[in-house]
Each structure stands twice: as C-alpha cells, then as structure tokens.
Amino acid sequence: MRHAYSVDRVRAAERALMARVPEGALMRRAAAGLAVVCGDLLRRNGRVYGSRVLLLVGSGDNGGDTLYAGAALARRGAGVRAVLTAPDKAHPGGRAALLAAGGRVTGALGDIGTVDLVVDGITGIGGRGGLRPDAERLVREATAGRAPVLAVDLPSGVEADTGQVLGPAVRADATVTFGTYKPGLLIDPAAEHAGALHLVDIGLGPELPERPDLEALQYADVAALLPVPSGESDKYRRGVVGVAAGSERYPGAAVLAVAGALHGGAGAVRYAGPGADAVIARFPETLVHPGRPSEAGRVQAWVVGPGLGDSSASATAVADVLASDVPVLVDADGLRLMDADAVRARTAPTVLTPHAGEAAALLGAARAEVEAGRLGAVRELAARYRATVLLKGSTTLVAQDGDAPVRVNPTGTSWLATAGSGDVLSGLTGSLLAAGLDPRDAASVGAYLHGLAARRSSDGAPVAARDVAEAIPAAWRDVYA
Numbered sequence: 201m202r203h204a205y206s207v208d209r210v211r212a213a214e215r216a217l218m219a220r221v222p223e224g225a226l227m228r229r230a231a232a233g234l235a236v237v238c239g240d241l242l243r244r245n246g247r248v249y250g251s252r253v254l255l256l257v258g259s260g261d262n263g264g265d266t267l268y269a270g271a272a273l274a275r276r277g278a279g280v281r282a283v284l285t286a287p288d289k290a291h292p293g294g295r296a297a298l299l300a301a302g303g304r305v306t307g308a309l310g311d312i313g314t315v316d317l318v319v320d321g322i323t324g325i326g327g328r329g330g331l332r333p334d335a336e337r338l339v340r341e342a343t344a345g346r347a348p349v350l351a352v353d354l355p356s357g358v359e360a361d362t363g364q365v366l367g368p369a370v371r372a373d374a375t376v377t378f379g380t381y382k383p384g385l386l387i388d389p390a391a392e393h394a395g396a397l398h399l400v401d402i403g404l405g406p407e408l409p410e411r412p413d414l415e416a417l418q419y420a421d422v423a424a425l426l427p428v429p430s431g432e433s434d435k436y437r438r439g440v441v442g443v444a445a446g447s448e449r450y451p452g453a454a455v456l457a458v459a460g461a462l463h464g465g466a467g468a469v470r471y472a473g474p475g476a477d478a479v480i481a482r483f484p485e486t487l488v489h490p491g492r493p494s495e496a497g498r499v500q501a502w503v504v505g506p507g508l509g510d511s512s513a514s515a516t517a518v519a520d521v522l523a524s525d526v527p528v529l530v531d532a533d534g535l536r537l538m539d540a541d542a543v544r545a546r547t548a549p550t551v552l553t554p555h556a557g558e559a560a561a562l563l564g565a566a567r568a569e570v571e572a573g574r575l576g577a578v579r580e581l582a583a584r585y586r587a588t589v590l591l592k593g594s595t596t597l598v599a600q601d602g603d604a605p606v607r608v609n610p611t612g613t614s615w616l617a618t619a620g621s622g623d624v625l626s627g628l629t630g631s632l633l634a635a636g637l638d639p640r641d642a643a644s645v646g647a648y649l650h651g652l653a654a655r656r657s658s659d660g661a662p663v664a665a666r667d668v669a670e671a672i673p674a675a676w677r678d679v680y681a
C-alpha cells in the first residue's frame with residue numbers, strides 16, 4: 201500500500217522525529233536522497249562531473265534541501281548555480297555549504313541554454329497558493345530550455361493536501377519527496393505536475409499515525425483482495441450479480457456492463473431489462489429477464505444505471521434496486537434517476553460511480569469545480585449520500601462515508617476516456633460486490649483492474665470499451681501472479 205499524509209500530520213511527525221535525532225539530521229538525509237536522484241538523472245544523459253545544474257531556491261527549508269543537494273553535486277564535479285528568490289532569506293547553512301563546495305549563488309538567471317538539470321526548490325509543504333509573480337517568472341524562464349525539471353518534495357505552487365492547482369505551478373519531469381507521499385502528489389491536477397515520483401526515507405515512518413489520509417493499492421494488496429473460488433465453491437456461493445442497464449435506445453450499455461460483470465469474480469450474471477436479446481446474443485451464459493429487477497430472481501448485488509435512458513421503466517428499475525437488501529452500485533442515468541433519501545435510507549451498502557459531470561450535478565456545483573477539487577468533492581458526496589463513492593476521471597478516487605482513508609487508483613490511461621468504458625467498470629465492480637468484497641474494496645479493486653486492463657489492451661493506441669472488458673482476465677492474471 202502506498203500512503204499519503206497531510207501537511208499537518210507530516211509536520212507533527214517531523215517534530216517528534218527531530219526531538220530524537222541531532223539537529224539538521226533530517227535535512228541532511230533529505231538532501232542526500234535528493235542528490236542521488238539528481239545524479240541518476242544526470243547520468244542518464246551523460247555524467248555528473250562537468251554537468252551544469254541550476255537550482256531554484258526559495259526562502260524556506262525546501263530551498264535548504266536543494267542547496268545542500270547542490271553542494272553534494274558540486275563536490276562530485278558538477279557546475280552548480282543557485283538562483284535565490286529571496287537572497288536575504290535563503291537557508292544560511294545550505295548557502296554556505298554550496299559556496300564551500302565550489303557552487304555559485306546569483307540573483308539573476310543568466311544563460312539557461314547549457315543547463316543539464318533544473319532543480320525546483322522554491323516551495324515544498326510550506327507553499328501557499330500558486331507561485332507568486334516573481335517566482336512564476338523565474339520558473340517560466342528557467343524551464344523554457346530542454347533540461348529536465350526535478351521538483352523537491354512537491355512541484356512548487358501545487359496544494360500539498362488537496363491536489364488543487366490554484367495558480368501558476370512548476371511542471372516537473374520527476375519529484376523527489378521526503379518521508380511520505382503528500383496527497384497532492386497522487387491526485388490530479390497537481391499529480392500531473394509531479395511527473396515520476398521518488399520517495400526518500402528520512403526515518404519519518406514510525407512517527408506517522410497508523411491511518412493515512414490517502415492510500416493507493418499496489419499489486420499485492422489487490423491480489424490479496426481478489427475473490428478466488430475454493431474447492432467448495434459453486435456458482436451461487438461465488439455470488440450472483442444483477443445488472444439493470446440499457447434500454448431500447450442504448451442496448452450496448454447492457455452488453456458492456458454485462459461484459460464487465462462476467463469478469464469480476466461472481467459465479468453468474470443476471471440481467472434484467474429491455475436489452476435482454478442483445479445481451480443473450482453476445483453472452484449466452486447470462487441469465488436474462490426482460491422485465492423489472494425485483495422479478496428477476498435473487499442476486500447478491502445489483503448494478504443499475506448504465507444506458508437506462510429516461511423512461512418510466514428505467515425509473516422503476518432504479519427504485520426497485522434501491523429497495524433491495526443487497527449491495528447496490530448506481531452509475532450513469534441511475535445517478536440522475538435515484539431518490540437521494542432512498543439512497544440514504546438503505547441499510548445494505550450503496551456504491552455511486554459518477555464522473556466529474558455527474559458528481560457536479562449531485563453536488564449542485566460546476567464540473568470544473570469538481571475537477572479542480574476532486575478530493576473534497578468525493579468526500580462530500582460520500583458524506584451526503586452515506587455511501588461509497590467512486591469518482592471517475594484522470595485520477596479515480598474512492599471515498600467512504602466515515603473516516604477511512606480515501607483510496608486513489610494508481611492504474612489507468614487517458615485512452616480510457618472512451619464511450620462505454622464506464623459501463624464495463626460498473627459491471628466489474630458490481631461483480632466484485634456480489635463476490636463478497638466490501639464496498640470500498642470492490643470499488644478500488646474494480647478501478648485497479650479496469651485501469652490495468654485498459655493499459656494492457658491500449659498499449660499506447662486507442663481502445664474501445666469492449667477491448668477493455670476482454671483484457672480484464674489478463675489484468676487479473678497479472679495481479680494474481
């Protein structure tokens with residue numbers, strides 16, 4: 201599991217650790233780790249000795265880390281130049297170390313044409329709001345060349361706790377972060393500014409609280425959660441997932457949701473609705489019922505919503521499913537048709553899977569607001585609907601009503617932004633629910649497999665939703681291996 205902690209909690213852990221180690225030890229550890237990554241980057245295109253490194257140095261400890269790392273590079277023969285945003289406030293020890301190692305300190309940027317690496321040490325967890333105008337100008341000019349940009353702790357200008365980008369911010373090729381990930385490194389739009397992430401251990405781990413603010417499942421976590429049948433399993437014990445999706449107008453949504461559901465670990469898929477003929481033609485293994493969900497037979501979880509359209513039958517399907525006593529996943533048109541009080545009154549779990557536009561409609565906000573503040577939006581929805589909410593998009597988030605950490609999905613590709621891929625996700629996640637995963641696990645494992653399947657089937661080229669569904673078994677095998 202990859203964890204992220206908010207700035208307050210990082211600072212509290214840092215205070216506790218500082219009380220136990222010699223003065224300056226943490227900054228030395230951070231700078232040493234930073235210098236190693238700088239060295240690796242420089243060696244990728246040449247060598248450290250004789251390379252030219254430009255440091256952008258702010259007035260706090262982020263600048264201090266950067267100056268000490270610059271000193272280490274200068275000792276290895278790199279030509280290191282530091283531009284200070286506030287010369288009288290730069291970290292005195294770091295500045296002295298750089299000068300003693302043969303580095304230079306200037307107030308002006310000078311020629312950037314020959315620079316091999318730009319290191320952004322303007323702000324870390326102490327930054328507030330987007331970059332100030334002076335810093336913004338410096339960053340714009342310093343990063344106009346072809347040298348890679350490495351951010352120290354965070355790309356300067358992004359919000360560490362939320363992933364928001366409230367003004368101009370550094371765009372880095374990589375970020376070296378200290379002690380723990382910060383939420384902003386894992387959530388877009390800030391995560392897009394961070395590039396490849398490197399975590400440097402500075403000994404903070406034992407001081408951090410057990411429960412992070414944010415977590416991301418890794419292969420082993422997902423493997424441990426996959427529902428795998430045992431010797432005693434039969435199709436009913438593995439769970440039956442019901443799918444109420446599609447309409448005369450959108451029969452394809454029924455087919456795609458069933459395609460996802462067939463690969464999610466449930467023992468059988470039951471379909472209820474007007475897409476029965478289309479479903480059976482494509483997937484003869486499905487149990488179909490052309491009428492309403494409550495008459496379709498028993499299931500262990502329902503998926504309702506994809507492609508339902510606006511008919512009175514679709515409203516009945518949503519109400520039927522919400523009245524059941526099994527876990528329910530509501531997606532797409534179902535989110536529009538559901539009665540909020542009926543959702544809140546449910547005793548079995550409910551999972552809502554909106555994209556940013558649907559989330560905005562549920563919150564009465566603008567889509568851009570949701571996209572800019574994904575973490576706040578997903579938490580707010582989970583609390584308002586007393587549900588588990590999977591907010592789709594460039595970083596998919598899963599929040600549950602209560603104080604469990606929000607999960608951020610580390611897989612996926614922007615090629616997933618294709619019609620019908622959300623239908624596959626809802627079927628897959630519903631199937632995991634029917635197989636017995638708790639709602640937060642079902643949603644995060646569903647998003648993980650879906651994103652991995654998309655990466656596998658896309659491999660850098662456009663994919664269709666059905667390709668994603670077909671690649672789910674390969675993604676499952678990847679994880680399980």
Ligand SMILES: NC(=O)C1=CN([C@@H]2O[C@H](COP(=O)(O)OP(=O)(O)OC[C@H]3O[C@@H](n4cnc5c(N)ncnc54)[C@H](OP(=O)(O)O)[C@@H]3O)[C@@H](O)[C@H]2O)[C@@H](O)CC1
Pocket residue numbers: 210211214226227230258259260261262263265322323324325326327328329330331332335352353354357378379402404
């Ligand atoms: N925590 C840990 O365990 C460890 C932390 N470590 C390191 O310390 C870093 C935190 O250092 P920090 O607290 O000194 O704050 P920092 O990020 O340097 O920035 C604050 C300065 O920036 C300025 N400034 C603010 N906003 C701005 C803006 N929008 N645009 C431009 N400038 C802006 C503001 O200036 P002022 O308001 O005074 O003018 C303020 O002085 C952390 O990220 C990590 O790198 C490691 O050494 C080891 C262990």
Ligand SMILES: Nc1ncnc2c1ncn2[C@@H]1O[C@H](COP(=O)(O)OP(=O)(O)O)[C@@H](O)[C@H]1O
Pocket residue numbers: 532555591592593594595596612613614615616617618619620621622623624625650
């Ligand atoms: N820019 C993006 N990067 C990565 N994944 C994305 C991006 N945009 C959308 N997705 C993913 O693609 C899927 C689209 O689902 P959805 O919006 O419901 O589409 P549809 O309704 O057409 O099925 C979701 O899994 C979502 O997380």
Ligand SMILES: [K+]
Pocket residue numbers: 262320321322323324351352353354355356
């Ligand atoms: K920085």
